[in-house]
Amino acid sequence: MPEGDTIHKVALALQPHLEGAQLTFLTGRGWGFRPQLEGVRVERIRAEGKHLWIDFAGCLSLRTHLGMGGTWHRYGFGERWRRHAAYASAWLRTDTCDVVCFDAAEVEIGPRLHLAPSLAGRVGPDLMHxxxxxxxxxxxxxxLQGEHTTVGEVLLDQRIAAGIGNVFKCELLFKHALSPYAPPSLLGPKRWHALYRDAGSMLRANLPRGRRVTVAPGARHGLARLWVYGREHRPCLRCQTPVARTYVGAQNRPSYFCRRCQYRGDPQASPFSSHTETYRDVQSG
Ligand SMILES: [Zn+2]
Known part of the structure; x- marks a missing residue:
């Protein structure tokens, strides 16, 4: 599943090629409604959480959600595609380029006002803002009332806040010393506030970058750009303990973590260990 910043990057990359351009062709796989938009101008491209919206002049929009395996490609006019057109969930052509979305999990085209309400309750505030x-x-x-068993699952829940994918989830848990097994009840409102504020900073800081970086430049060791994500068996950048990987929660996404640094909410941490501490705000209730 792409991170929220991925979709914002896609929007930024497509804007100069599509915004203001006239469509010469538009089609896609699995569309219930196929409007005649040839000759119509693309008005705006915007990211909302993990959804990419392409607004056309008039009232119609195209909404896509990439899911786990979707991707956007842009090709110059006449350039050979790297994927077969049969996998195109959406395909827009202008005088100068082809812009193609392959294997989207969701693709929907129709009047903006009819599309938007279907997202109500599905996308929380966008952390990129x-x-x-x-x-x-x-x-x-x-x-949420116990809907998720771990803090990590809450972070991935796009209904709460849009933008955090699995990479940033792992990095946030590391930065906040939270075990991937930490239950949501461990944190009070102030800690949740801090966690999401940090998530927003991390996502926004990565928007202009090509590759994701969460490790502060001064703390960088070797070529590592991320604290734990994808670093299984390699030494933790802070304490040298080998980074571990586990699967927790219904979503079955891998969590990379350092058992020593991420002790908060670790069920195996000894209650008498100096690492164990109460991590609950006073008014958490
Ligand atoms: Zn560590």
Missing amino acids: EAPDFDRIVAGVRA
Whole structure:
């Protein structure tokens, strides 16, 4: 599943080629409704969480969600495609290029006003925005009522806040010393606030970059760009303990972690260990 910043990067990459351009061809696989948009101008491309919206002049929009395996390609006019057209979930052509979305998990075209409400309740505040509504995010976490068993699963829940994928989930848990097994009840509102604020900073800091970086330049060891993600068996950048990988929660996504640094909420941590501490805000309830 792509991170929220991936979709914002896609939007930024496509904007100069599509915004203001006239469509000469538009089609896609599995569309219930096939509008005649040839000759119509692309008005705006925007990311909303993990959804990419292409708004056409008039009232129609195309919404895509890449899911686990989807991807966007752009080809110059006449350039050979790297995938077969049969896998194109959406295909837009202008005078100068072909822009193709392959293997989207969701693709929908229709009147904007009819598409948008279907997302109500599905996408929380977008962490890529400058000032997301953190109070709403924390209220959303509290309203979950035990729906998830770990903090990591809550972070991935796009209904609470849009943008965190598995890479940033792992990195956030590391930075906040949280075990991948840490239950959501471990954190009070202030800690959730801090976690999501940090998530927003991390996502926004990565927007202009080609490759994701979460390790601060001063703390960088060798070529490592990420604290734990994808670093199984390699030494933790902070304490040298080999990074481990586990699968927790219903989503079955891998969690990379350092058992020594991420002790908060670790069920195997000794209650008498100096690492164990209460990590609950005073008014967490
Ligand atoms: Zn460590």
